Amino acid sequence: MKFYKMHGTGNDFVMLLPEESKYVESNNPLEISKKLCDRHFGIGSDGLILMLPSEKADLKMRIFNADGSEAEMCGNGIRCFAKLAKDMNIVNKDKIEVETLAGIIVPEIIRSDDKNSLIRVNMGTPNLKPESIPILGFEGKDSVINQRIQINDKTFLNVTCVSMGNPHCVIFMDYDIKNFPIEGIAPEVEHSAWFPKKTNVEFARVISKSDIELRVWERGVGETLACGTGACATAVAAKLNGFTNGNVNIHLPGGILHIEYETNNVFMTATATLVFEGIIEI
Numbered sequence: 001m002k003f004y005k006m007h008g009t010g011n012d013f014v015m016l017l018p019e020e021s022k023y024v025e026s027n028n029p030l031e032i033s034k035k036l037c038d039r040h041f042g043i044g045s046d047g048l049i050l051m052l053p054s055e056k057a058d059l060k061m062r063i064f065n066a067d068g069s070e071a072e073m074c075g076n077g078i079r080c081f082a083k084l085a086k087d088m089n090i091v092n093k094d095k096i097e098v099e100t101l102a103g104i105i106v107p108e109i110i111r112s113d114d115k116n117s118l119i120r121v122n123m124g125t126p127n128l129k130p131e132s133i134p135i136l137g138f139e140g141k142d143s144v145i146n147q148r149i150q151i152n153d154k155t156f157l158n159v160t161c162v163s164m165g166n167p168h169c170v171i172f173m174d175y176d177i178k179n180f181p182i183e184g185i186a187p188e189v190e191h192s193a194w195f196p197k198k199t200n201v202e203f204a205r206v207i208s209k210s211d212i213e214l215r216v217w218e219r220g221v222g223e224t225l226a227c228g229t230g231a232c233a234t235a236v237a238a239k240l241n242g243f244t245n246g247n248v249n250i251h252l253p254g255g256i257l258h259i260e261y262e263t264n265n266v267f268m269t270a271t272a273t274l275v276f277e278g279i280i281e282i
């Protein structure tokens, strides 16, 4: 099976074109994604992305995490998706509509060469309703902003929850984020009873009105070098808390994602890169 290995700021994906995607879709995508994403016995990636025909948009994207679970959306993945679709002549325009489980998302290629493209994505409107994230324990409330949450023996003092189609639990802290023991703490949040669909977990430190340092523990993956929806959720959460303006640079281990959030829609701008292509027997 032909595949393309791509990354967006270090968040890496195995990407398939429509013919291979249709095959995988009808042959247990959960198991195939676990196999392809395995860093020792497979190609190695944070997720598997399928490119499929759509009745509602130019194309449909399905994203499977490395553990085989399906997610609603992937911000870094959709930039890679747009680059691959244009470079492989699956679409013949720079701005495309992509059907996802989080609705129609619109990436636009700003500039491009063989390996790298700069892409701006209209990521849609963030949803703050507790039942949409979903988070339990806040029934009847409009949002979960700057809340104190207890998980097992740990108390998180400033938690803000945002859905970008997928769930995000943003925890602000004044801590040396680079040395934060994320592996020992984040899984308890991801799997906590507060989040019936589990959650992505963001550990954020506000550097200035326009810059945030971030590490992300992704649902179904573990720590990744970057998370597009996580960066958007963090930018929204920071603005709601009054920490930042609408235009922020999110500094992640894999690079910088630029996020714009004024009123309704969130826009994300960053690169998408083709690493290599190959053939694997499945």
Ligand SMILES: N[C@@H](CCC[C@H](N)C(=O)O)C(=O)O
Binding pocket: 011, 047, 063, 065, 070, 071, 072, 073, 074, 075, 076, 077, 166, 167, 200, 218, 219, 220, 221, 224, 226, 227, 228, 229, 230
């Ligand atoms: N890396 C992604 C998000 C992928 C899905 C996530 N792990 C989930 O389960 O919601 C991004 O760039 O947004």
